[in-house]
Amino acid sequence: MVQAWYMDEAAAHPEKPHECEPARPVGLEQLRRLGVLYWKLDADNYETDPELARIRRERNYSWMDIITIDKDKLPNYEDKIKIFYEEHLHLDEEIRYILEGSGYFDVRDKDDKWIRIFMQKGDMITLPAGIYHRFTLDENNYVKAMRLFAGEPIWTPYNRPADHFPARRQYLQFMEQAVQ
Template identity: 50%
Template structure:
């Protein structure tokens, strides 16, 4: 997994991402069941539901990209384990007065967890192919809240700002 400021191309360390609340692991995407690392993470973090999304099976993928590219937050963590293919998660740099994007490149074997309330977006790589496992705590919910003044007042966003922006 590689992360860079989009504007400058400067590398962003795993420690810098962790200060934004972004967690990540590298797993064996071909042998994840035998490896057992995913099961350990799920137990530690309370993930009890998973499903898969394969872009090859998505009708009208190109039209859905418009939705993926809209900056949004979720009230719960967004967890993705890349089984095949790849893409980019863009997250806002909490320390930047200019509201810079950090681009996180994800590829096969990468697992990423975005905290509730972080502004982000996703786009596939140039191959337009991603096969991911989505994980959830409790009932699976994937409701995006597009960036707005109202979204800035959501509980998840306020808690994110307090924990990761104001605390650092």
């Protein structure tokens, strides 16, 4: 099961867990209220997994590739890690399925506080369009992930502030409705 928690305010060493003291865990229902969806899948059999095939079909995830984030395999590794960790949003869903390794997705809650989501082998997450988020590796410094997309991929991150985009306004409307 996925682990998520509210983060402390420390800015140094993003690869550390940064759990609040005392701990403030976050459950799947709270993530769902933010529009974040989660599945636990069989990463050893991702090529033939009927559950992954069903999710892709139902959510229209027609495009797929695999990225390995490792200093020896990813060109411009240091620059990419910095870019991934800058707070940003996308105009479409962001879907990641961890095939090997581990890392953290951080998302903002309704009060603009950071929630850290620990992702490891078999975890798949969908972040809604318009949610502010970031990604970093953990102390293992390695992840191999499947990237999924509905239609042709558009990888443009829009760093905060990006509140003028329709995707952000739609996300904020979704959050307002979720509170009611």
